[in-house]
Amino acid sequence: MKILFTLIFTLLSFSTYAAPKSELWPYWNTSNESNTVQVNHQAWQALLDTYLVVDGENTLFKYSSVTLEDKQKLNAYLTNLSKLNPREFSRAEQYAYWVNLYNAITVQLILDAYPVKSITKLGGFFSFGPWGDEVISINGKALTLNDIEHRILRPIWNDPRTHYAVNCASLGCPNLQPNAFTVDNTEQQLESAAFTFINSDKGVLVDNGKIQLSSIYEWFAEDFGNRQQLTEHLAHYRPDLVTLSGKFHYEYNWDLNDKK
Template sequence: MRIIFTLLLLLVSATGSAAPKAELWPYWQQSNEANTATIDHSLWQHTLNKYLVLHPQQTLFRYHAVSSNGKYDLDRYIRKLAATDPRSYSKDEQFAYWVNLYNALTVQLILDNYPLKSITKLGGFFSFGPWDEKLLTINNNALSLNDIEHRILRPIWQDARIHYVVNCASLGCPDLQPEAFTADNSEKLLEQSASRFINSTKGVKVTGSKVLLSSIYNWYSIDFGNKSMLQNHLNQYRKGKHVELNSISYDYDWTLNEAR
């Protein structure tokens, strides 16, 4: 029995370290570039203003402080997005929609299961985290966090910086941004997020000739390219001395990004 249990743990661990591939869900490719309407993200911005705490190297979330009204407003925001057909909006408006929805759903998942030490504790016995759980329905399509990130955002926009703006509620993750995404500020926030992460020790930590990188660069190496391409990408945002990727190791901290 002990051997079987050990094998199951190894299976779960292996599943957690295998990043999903970007596989397009064609249904979500449609857009209406003639539509100049915008989607209101003020409820999400209100949540960020009230509960997100900014530190020099990390943004943390005050999950313990979220009131019943705060939970209601977050749920109202998510339900509003779920009732919106993003395909009827422009591509820029859609990008902000999906990023904000992903991050809001992640926060809601933590709140629904709080207290906990790590998002990886959620999901079924054979799951490493909740990313495959169907969390909401849009246009009669049930979606999970993995659907949003790997079947919509990554394959449609094909921008490696997406990894810097979808937050997994963990200390090792790129920071949850204090601004809600909009069609107008997405490019600024993408650049800001990339720079902040790459210049943090959780993104890139240099010790002599050794470089400790976030596991994101290992899991999603297909998005960042070969070693030379990744090095160029990092140095595009690095402040100070450029990094040389000669001796690389990877790490990731799954501890909850909680502010006490």
């Protein structure tokens, strides 16, 4: 009976996690390009400066070291973001807003549950992670992390580099960037994040003719295109991959990006 329950739970978990498709939530697909106001992300930047550290090919977060005061500052930052109407900002400002919001909420979720070995342990009993849980309300709309990534960021901007920008607090994920996203640095951060990930073993590992890619390229294949388009994308940041051939294998490490 225990074995059957474990099997059912595992199947439900992986079914629940199946990568959502990019499906636009039309309400958010509007902007005010004449608005030059920039959202203040200094509180988020201060947390990154204090608790994010480089360890090999990973950037890790010192969750266990976060003080009560800084937890309160993170909560206040997210409260301030929730009071803004992103539809009133320019597209470029919106992108930075949504990416920072997503990443800050993810850190908040880990801190609220810490100590925890993996983000996949969060969420409801039959959930594989917290991505389907309502985590914030913007303009009176309750949002999940899935909403932010798959119903706003992906369909509005149609930029596969978004997968290198949003962070899921896992070692297999593209690194949490050391700088808060802003209008001025978004392009540079996206390019840097893509380059770093694709040139890391967790992004692309070629060993004795075997090709191991991050599961991101399998889960979100629709964003990266067919095999040739994916290869061109990878080779743009890592030229030695231009002749990539053979069967692709996919791996992902869900262990927490934790620096003890």
